[in-house]
Amino acid sequence: MNGISVIIACFNSEKVISTTLRYLQNQKNTEGIAWEVILVDNNSTDNTSDTARNVWNHQPIVPLTVLLEETVGEAHARKRGIQAAKYNILSIVDDDNWVAEDWIFKINGYFQNPEIGLIGCAGTGEFEENPAAWFSDNQHAFAIGRLYEGDFTDITEYAIVPGAGLSVRKNVYDTLFRLNWKPFLEGRVGNKQSAGADSEMCYITRLLGYKIYYSNLLHFKHFTASHRISWDRLTRMTEGFGQADVFTLPYKITYEESQGKRSLMNSLRKKWWFNFLGKKIALLLKDPFQFIAPPPFSKKELNRIRNKAFCETIWVERKKFEGSFSYLENISKGNILL
Incomplete structure (x- = not known):
């Protein structure tokens, strides 16, 4: 069906998920747009699921579905959410992404172009503590900052966007699942740092014949806890x-x-x-x-x-x-x- 399924894969997200959901509850100009939120609890050991339900029940503007995926790994959690999605556009929101109030409205408008298969955007840093001076030169590794110029740009030639805030046609995944595609890169597994799964999604979407776009008008704040900004983490991400x-x-x-x-x-x-x-x-x-x-x-x-x-x-x-x-x-x- 035409609409937008927001998918949030969570692992021990109790401390951050409340704010993320409240930003989604603040969406404006969504009249006539069908949308839903699907939260996949990736075998958390905290109260992620209950916290999410409690927050959403205070303002249930659209349906929230909470699913459990026991196989640990971001790829498994996302697949579970994608298979449960009702709508033809998937918006992949991380548990620490605070989307702007026109998030749903803009995504709905962008995907009226049938040639577009995937859209990425830039996150603005929202920090628990001010990061060190070295951070600004390395912010792209943390999915913060602009990658391309222009309000809304065809970047099919490069086909790389940050995974945080990525939106994609469900038909891309439906086609890949039908072909029994298995990605080479698995994404994050629990607290284990890994990379490349989102880049692979961009490349496979392009290979299927779709265009890739990047928007600097599609905004979200990327909340980053202080312990996530360290040289050790940057080194592991670079590896x-x-x-x-x-x-x-x-x-x-x-x-x-x-x-x-x-x-x-x-x-x-x-x-x-x-x-x-x-x-x-x-x-x-x-x-x-x-x-x-x-x-x-x-x-x-x-x-x-x-x-x-x-x-x-x-x-x-x-x-x-x-x-x-x-x-x-x-x-x-x-x-x-x-």
């Missing part, structure tokens, strides 16, 4: 980005070739050893002694961490990497995967 790069690369190459951009370079990039050696050589040229500076790291050290994680991952996953191209080609052709 996660490097690991994810191994399996976002096949999406990029497959898309380029689908657009007629076949080349010797792309043929070589399909070989695990070519990418491995390229990153290794780059690491040695930039830092022959593998020196690690103390925090706060410069961009150079962060790039080194990312490249090192890429090399370690592609070495372990070399067979899976080279098989990913035929896998994605089948997806793009609509072949059901065994």
Whole structure:
């Protein structure tokens, strides 16, 4: 049905979910727009579900469905919510995203264009404590700040938006589920830091023939607790980005070739050893002694961490990497995967 399903995957979100839901309850200009909220409790050990129900019952402007997904992992929780969604547009809101009062109104308007498959936006930082000086140069890693200019921009060529606040057509997921698609990247699992699942969603949506857009007019505040802004977390996220790069690369190459951009370079990039050696050589040229500076790291050290994680991952996953191209080609052709 035409409408918007807001999906919130939660793990031990008792302390933040109340404010997130209250912002959703403050939506304006939604007359004539069907929408719902689906909260998936990913086997929390706190009172996430009861807290959510209590807050919503004070102002139940649209239906709230609370589901339990016992298999821990953000990907599992989102899939549970997506399968339960009534409506054709999915708005993926994190448990700490405080959406603007015109959130539903704007998303509804944007998706009137049938060519658009996915829309991302920028979050504004809302901090428990003022972050350190180094944060502003690294805010994109925390899903805060603008990635592109312009009010509403076609960024299909780049196809990367932050996962927080991402909206996508349910038909994308319905198609992928029908084809038995299994993502390469799993997303966050409990408190384990990982990366790349949202980028993979952008790339697979583009591969299915949809356009990707980015809006600077679609606003939300990204509440960030002080313990979530640390060099240790940034380092772990950077490692996660490097690991994810191994399996976002096949999406990029497959898309380029689908657009007629076949080349010797792309043929070589399909070989695990070519990418491995390229990153290794780059690491040695930039830092022959593998020196690690103390925090706060410069961009150079962060790039080194990312490249090192890429090399370690592609070495372990070399067979899976080279098989990913035929896998994605089948997806793009609509072949059901065994």
